[in-house]
Amino acid sequence: xxxxxxxxxxxxxxxxxxxxxxxxxxxxxxxxxxxxxxxxxxxxxxxxxxxxxxxxxxxxxxxxxxxxxxxxxxxxxxxxxxxxxxxxxxxxxxxxxxxxxxxxxxxxxxxxxxxxxxxxxxxxxxxxxxxxxxxxxxxxxxxxxxxxxxxxxxxxxxxxxxxxxxxxxxxxxx
Numbered sequence: 001x002x003x004x005x006x007x008x009x010x011x012x013x014x015x016x017x018x019x020x021x022x023x024x025x026x027x028x029x030x031x032x033x034x035x036x037x038x039x040x041x042x043x044x045x046x047x048x049x050x051x052x053x054x055x056x057x058x059x060x061x062x063x064x065x066x067x068x069x070x071x072x073x074x075x076x077x078x079x080x081x082x083x084x085x086x087x088x089x090x091x092x093x094x095x096x097x098x099x100x101x102x103x104x105x106x107x108x109x110x111x112x113x114x115x116x117x118x119x120x121x122x123x124x125x126x127x128x129x130x131x132x133x134x135x136x137x138x139x140x141x142x143x144x145x146x147x148x149x150x151x152x153x154x155x156x157x158x159x160x161x162x163x164x165x166x167x168x169x170x171x172x173x174x
Contacts, residue, residue, distance in 0.1 A: 111162035141169035
C-alpha cells in the first residue's frame, strides 16, 4: 500500500514539474484539452501577404517601410577610424585614405538589409569601424562576395547586401 501511495505521489510531482497537470491554455476545450477547429489561426492567402520590394537586393519578406526604418537605424557617420583584423583578431597593416573611408561609409549606409539566412562563420577579414563617440560597428564576411554581417556595439546586427565591403573583407592579406 505504501508503495502505491509513493508511486502516485511521485507521478503527480513529475506531472506538476513537467506541466502535464497544468490547466489547458485558452482556446482549448477545458474538459478535454483539445484545440477546437474554430480556435485555429486562419491561413493567409498569397494575396494577403506583403509583397513590397524595397530594393532589387532585398528580401520580399521585408516591407518597404521596415526596410526604410532599418536603413535609418543602421546609418553611421562621424567615423574616427577603420581597421581590418585577420581571423585571429590581429590587426592587418592597411591604412584607409579619407576617400576610402567615405566610400566605405557610403557603401555601408546604402547597403540593403537582407531577411535571409546565412552561414554563421567568419571567412576573410573583419572590419571594425570606430565612430567619434567610440561606439563600433564590426563587419564580418561569411565568404559571400555580396553579403556581410554587421554588428553594432549597441547590440543591433544586420545581414546586409554590400558588395563593396564584402570584396574588401575577402581580399587576400598581403
